[in-house]
Amino acid sequence: MTEKYQSREERRKSQGNNNKKKQPKKQKRSLFKRILIIMFSLGILFMVAGAITFFVLASGAPPLDEALLKDPLSSKVYDINGKKIYEFGAEKRTFVPIDEIPDDLKNAVIAVEDARFYKHHGLDVIRLGGAVIANITEGYGAEGASTISQQVIKNSFFTQDKKLKRKVQELWMAFQLERKYSKEQILEMYLNKIYYGVGNTYGVAKAAELYYGKTLDELTLEESAFIAGVGNNPGLFNPYTHPERAEKRRNIVLNLMEKNNFITKEEATAAKTTAIDATLVASKEESQPIDSFLDQVKKELKEQGGIDVYTAGLKIYTSFDPDAQAHIDSLLNNEGDVQFPNDEFQAGIALIDTQTGEIRALGGGRNQSANSRINFAIDPLNQPGSTIKPIIDYGPAIENLKWSTYHQIVDEPTTYTGSDKKINNVDFKYLGQMTIRTALAKSRNTTAVKTFREVGGKKAREFAVNLGMPFSENEVNEAYAIGGTEGGISPLQMAGAYAAFGNNGNFNKPHAVKKIIYPDDTEVVMAPESVPVMKEATAFMITDMLKSVLEPGGSAAGYDVSGLPIAGKTGTTNYDSKTAQKYNIESGVPDVWFSGYTTNYTISIWTGYKDNITPIKNKERNIAKQLFRDIITYVSKDKDTKDFVKPNSVVKVGVEKGTNPAKLPSEFTPKEDIVYEYFIKGTEPTEISDKYDKLTSPTDLVATYNAEKNEIALSWNFPKDKLDGISFEVSASIDEGPGIVQGTLKDLTYTMVNPIPGAIYSFTIVAVSDDNKENRSDPISSKIEIPIIPDITNPGDDNGNGNDNGEGNGNGDGNDDGNGDDDTGIDIPDIPPLPPGDVNDQSNGRKGN
Structure with a gap:
């Protein structure tokens, strides 16, 4: 449809607007060109800057010394006094020309170390690309891209760190190496530098002798593959100590040889069927x-950084x-x-x-x-075994739960959580309630598992890992509590x-x-x-508990050393x-x-x-x-x-044995029932035990004289609910003389036979703890006077030899022979005789009538 305009002026305006609408497209194209130019210029700038940086860093590289290329530098080891004790790389090296090294061995090394060895000039860009990606995603140094040429340079001239400057210099020298030497010469250098482990052995010729007792030309395909693979890590792939790893490594090399068309699939398969130890020679050298x-x-x-001590x-x-x-x-x-x-x-x-x-x-x-x-x-x-207990059980408990060394725990029949599998102690016994000090010293298993449960596997593992234990996440379980680790x-x-x-x-x-x-x-x-x-508190408290292991009753009793805190x-x-x-x-x-x-x-x-x-x-x-x-x-x-x-974060506190939770001893707690243990400051007990409080006194003491039987009967009362563990000490004195203990008994009654007529007896009863003889109640006392009853059937003579209540002697002693036992069956000590008196003196001598 054709637009109609009222005037030429409108047409001009319309065309002008259309021109303005089309102008941004030209501006966009112009902006895009400018960006491309800038990026191109920056690219050139970065390339120039990179090249300059490369050459600046490379300029400090050492000269390409042929002696160092063929003879690795040995490393000297010094002891704590600075005295040389060993030299790595000082012996067992044999240089073999490349034409004496069989193709299978050369190909095996190339396949596993640098498959594109003959296609690059010191730097393998394809391999480098993979390494760059790994270093970006996993961190710098995660994966290497070194060619054989670079490894020759590294082993001959540089430290093993992965700093940029060293890598640049290594690469620069690898280019120089490739320009100066042929591939065969470079491979020759490398094959004579490889470290093979035992007794400072390196170089493929010594490796053939070490493992197979052969010269290089006698090696089979599978033997060559093994030698090529073991040089990567001779300790890890030692066929004598780690045959499975060694065989797996050899087979990897065979696979790589097949992949790179050095051997056929049939050859690889046949070589893999040979056991790794089939042709190994027995080791002759003593360690x-x-x-x-x-x-x-x-x-x-x-x-x-992968330092090779034999060449560094x-x-x-x-x-x-x-x-x-x-x-x-x-x-x-x-x-x-x-x-x-x-x-x-x-x-x-x-x-x-x-x-x-x-x-x-x-x-x-x-x-x-x-x-x-x-x-x-x-x-x-x-x-x-049980050496793990301080690390994964009791240490974490003190650190996280603030347990004291007194903390009570019960050694009793226990099974693993969610299982009916019983946890046994070494003696197949259970000792009941005890402190964790005792539990650790006696190495009780049930208490260790209980402690682990209280702490929790996560915190227990964290504590152990911080101490260098190689426990992976989600690996730790209750079996670890007593040393049943998977690794x-x-x-x-x-x-x-x-x-x-x-x-x-x-x-x-x-x-x-x-x-x-x-x-x-x-x-x-x-x-x-x-x-x-x-915490320092945890370290000290575990240490003090572990001292008990070497003390009497501990699992290492008798293995202490006098004068050494162990x-x-x-x-x-x-x-x-x-x-x-x-x-x-x-x-x-x-x-x-x-x-x-x-x-x-x-x-x-x-x-x-x-x-x-x-x-x-x-x-x-x-x-x-x-x-x-x-x-x-x-x-x-x-x-x-x-x-x-x-x-200072730990306090030592006396605790009454057996209290749970811990309580302080009272003034009546027996010394043998007080144990001194360590607490984290602020967690020590404040409550005093009432187990050994001062005993309640007996009451209602009554003394009654039976003239017919000539005996004194005592009785008293004591609360029945407090009788357990209580005995009663009975003391008597005559005429206000010294009190003498008559005996200690469980009953609430006591009988004294043949009391002295006319004497005034004072009796005292005291309640005494069976567990602590020092814990005594206040005494209760009673007095009684014994009447004088004349004996008309047997009058005494002038010498006082009456026998009514005792054998009177010439001195007027009227006591018995002191050997009378009361009817309680308790041996009653002698009542001291009264002072001697005249036979006519009624106040002193107990005259026989």
């Missing part, structure tokens, strides 16, 4: 005592105490007072500094070969946890390496920082019913522990057998305690060992 400590050194440096050229300063290590070694070699039952019996020992967590010595085991040895000191292999705990981990109790609640991760110095003199302090993980805990585990039935085990236990500490040293010891099946029996159960006592005595000699100091 050295220091190997256990060096294992920990390597482990810590591996965790510090480090100076490694450690906390190693050669004197303590030598003593532990002598014990493990049966050279001390501790005697082992046989050569197969094993022990793992960790000795650390309580205040710093520094490892002084490690005993990794006994009579083991270098290839097949297990480090029982640092490998978490065995359940901890194992190492003596070193246990020592670290116990040391925190002795260090005022501060946890230091056990460590062997104090600092390292790189070839370029860069110094790195390795000691971890101390972390407060519990806290510690025993631990044993049991076979499950299936294992016991399968191996026909009727008695014995698989693991026995002792962990203990002073303010200076902490020691944790595991004993048992390598197979964890052979039972520990009889006196063998004491070996862990014997080792502890021997070692703690040795390291503490000539060293001031202070006692553990009570913090």
